[in-house]
Amino acid sequence: MRIFVTGAGGQIGSDLITTLRERGHEVHGSDLGPRPERLSADVPWHQLDVTDADRVAGVLGEVAPARVFHLAAILSARGEQIPLVTYAVNQTGTYNVLEACRTKGIEQLVFTSTIAVFGPGLPEYAGDDVPLRPTTMYGVTKVAGELLGEYYQRRFGLDFRGVRFPGLISATLPGGGTSDYALFMYVDGVRRGAYEAFCRADSRIPLMYMPDGLRALVELGDAPRAKLRRSIYNIAAFSPTAQQIADSVAGAIEGVRITFAPDPTRQAILDSWPRALDDRNAREDWGWKAAYDLDAMTADLVPRVRELLARTPGALDGHH
Numbered sequence: 568m569r570i571f572v573t574g575a576g577g578q579i580g581s582d583l584i585t586t587l588r589e590r591g592h593e594v595h596g597s598d599l600g601p602r603p604e605r606l607s608a609d610v611p612w613h614q615l616d617v618t619d620a621d622r623v624a625g626v627l628g629e630v631a632p633a634r635v636f637h638l639a640a641i642l643s644a645r646g647e648q649i650p651l652v653t654y655a656v657n658q659t660g661t662y663n664v665l666e667a668c669r670t671k672g673i674e675q676l677v678f679t680s681t682i683a684v685f686g687p688g689l690p691e692y693a694g695d696d697v698p699l700r701p702t703t704m705y706g707v708t709k710v711a712g713e714l715l716g717e718y719y720q721r722r723f724g725l726d727f728r729g730v731r732f733p734g735l736i737s738a739t740l741p742g743g744g745t746s747d748y749a750l751f752m753y754v755d756g757v758r759r760g761a762y763e764a765f766c767r768a769d770s771r772i773p774l775m776y777m778p779d780g781l782r783a784l785v786e787l788g789d790a791p792r793a794k795l796r797r798s799i800y801n802i803a804a805f806s807p808t809a810q811q812i813a814d815s816v817a818g819a820i821e822g823v824r825i826t827f828a829p830d831p832t833r834q835a836i837l838d839s840w841p842r843a844l845d846d847r848n849a850r851e852d853w854g855w856k857a858a859y860d861l862d863a864m865t866a867d868l869v870p871r872v873r874e875l876l877a878r879t880p881g882a883l884d885g886h887h
């Protein structure tokens with residue numbers, strides 16, 4: 568199948584392209600910049616700004632994919648620094664991609680939503696249909712994306728589906744999300760033996776190891792439509808406190824010292840999210856099940872981070 572990925576230069580995109588190609592698909596990537604070096608040079612690549620409606624329609628019309636994974640977005644923490652750009656990319660950009668799917672006759676769009684669609688005051692364990700009252704621009708635009716996609720499905724017959732990802736963790740530089748403290752415990756644990764996290768030790772949000780997140784996207788895309796009773800699904804893996812992550816890291820990296828110095832803005836975002844997700848609909852409709860818990864992730868991730876930092880010492884330098 569021919570597949571198109573927006574925002575493919577980011578944390579999820581490159582891994583997703585590799586996974587889809589391993590399954591035999593012809594995958595086209597796109598992002599603001601050129602093809603990232605970690606992707607194979609024979610991946611067809613399109614420099615594409617999703618806020619440019621004409622170009623989105625032009626490129627999607629030319630490539631004519633059967634399925635689009637729409638990943639391009641500004642994430643939660645970065646979104647609070649540049650809310651207007653976040654609106655343009657996440658809201659107008661998603662509208663542009665939906666419109667291009669409609670006008671170019673593209674069958675299926677897979678959307679990457681987030682736990683940031685939830686807001687404060689929810690039960691500790693949040694289901695798919697709790698009220699969505701986000702307090703960040705990122706959350707607001709993702710709720711709008713979910714609703715617009717459902718409208719396009721009802722009104723124009725676009726096969727729209729998506730997951731609400733927990734914070735995703737992989738040995739790749741994250742794009743400025745609020746769950747980044749988890750990865751940096753591993754990264755700075757390996758290279759410095761210490762990390763000061765920007766959250767409280769008792770902060771608890773849903774997290775997921777990247778291989779599970781990728782599999783969720785692929786499996787949801789492949790699920791027979793008739794089995795899906797809805798378009799957007801919560802998916803869950805594990806929900807540790809920041810202290811439990813620190814303990815798991817300490818079990819794998821000897822002598823590591825993790826301390827906590829909460830940053831008010833990012834802590835407020837963390838406190839506005841549910842502690843855990845109820846993903847029973849995804850389990851029932853398309854057989855979703857996470858494979859990695861916290862310690863299984865730690866066992867797999869620590870050697871990967873070590874190997875990456877040994878090969879490219881600056882690979883995981885960034886805002887944290």
Ligand SMILES: NC(=O)c1ccc[n+]([C@@H]2O[C@H](COP(=O)([O-])OP(=O)(O)OC[C@H]3O[C@@H](n4cnc5c(N)ncnc54)[C@H](O)[C@@H]3O)[C@@H](O)[C@H]2O)c1
Binds near residue numbers: 579741743
């Ligand atoms: N990483 C997570 O923990 C997480 C959690 C929940 C949901 N998501 C969602 O998954 C998707 C991918 O996230 P990610 O972690 O890979 O983020 P990322 O920031 O690493 O990647 C997003 C990509 O979008 C691109 N982008 C930004 N503005 C653009 C524009 N105007 N036009 C085209 N591309 C543009 C960026 O260049 C970047 O490469 C996003 O939609 C995000 O909201 C991610």
